[in-house]
Amino acid sequence: MSDNVYQKLMRVQSKLKAPKNQFNKFGNYSYRSCEDILEGLKPLLKEVGAILVINDEVVNIANRFYIKATASFISIDDGEKIISSELAREEEERVKFDLAQLTGSVSSYARKYALNGLFAIDDTKDSDSTNKHDKDNITSLNNENKWTNPKLTDNQIKRLYAIAHSKGVVAEKVKSQVEKQLNKKVEELTKAEYDKVCEAYENIKVANS
Structure with a gap:
């Protein structure tokens, strides 16, 4: 009997290694990106027989537009899935970002933290939790609908x-x-x-x- 979707996710969570392969020269710290997490996941997904699908959609809340990233862990045996979502938007005052850069940054931020929630990755003690690559210009709305504003490092x-x-x-x-x-x-x-x-x-x- 094959593992159910929860057992498969547990196996992936216990084996996943997502090293901090990126380096911020300005802040002098290492951090992990969404791409780093995905690279660590690929062999584990194949091992347990599951796929990962990430989708973005634009949602409107209180007259502001957000990027909602949804990460879906799907068992290929029966199609059962577990999902995690994260909402993010740009700050009111955008600093040194054009619109294309800003949209990409918001999407990357939302996707990364959706993956963090799904695969039990804790970034609360990571310098990247406030790094300049994404959070300086982004405000998130977590799954409990509480505002999370980045603090100065x-x-x-x-x-x-x-x-x-x-x-x-x-x-x-x-x-x-x-x-x-x-x-x-x-x-x-x-x-x-x-x-x-x-x-x-x-x-x-x-x-x-």
Whole structure:
């Protein structure tokens, strides 16, 4: 008697290895992409007798358009399936992305986290959970319909302090200025606010010595 779809998925989950084959030079960390996960899955799917199908669709929620990625794990013996979905959209303020890049980035993000949910991959401690390749310009809506907003990484905060320091402003001064002007702590800044603060310090004129 062959395994049912749940037994097959359990076998794949227990054997799947998805190493972090990508490297972000700006943030100095490694991360895994959707493609890395798929490469790890292919031999396991063949081994257990299952296929994976990923579909994207555009949905409208509260007058905003989302990409909904659905990953379906299907047993080829009986057609039984288990699915996982993730919704994602672009941020209100798009930074250095044209529309084609943005759509591709949103799709990749949604697909990756749909796969994470289906195959029990935990990225919560991964630098990629806030990496600049996808989440800086994306907001997700998880399966419980709770908003998940990306937070600034430690490397982004260090970059801000480094920019300010190059203009003669120490970190403590940055913290006080942000709290005074925006009424929040540096680590609570949105990505759009962070970009504006970095730009403001970059534009400070320093007299030649």
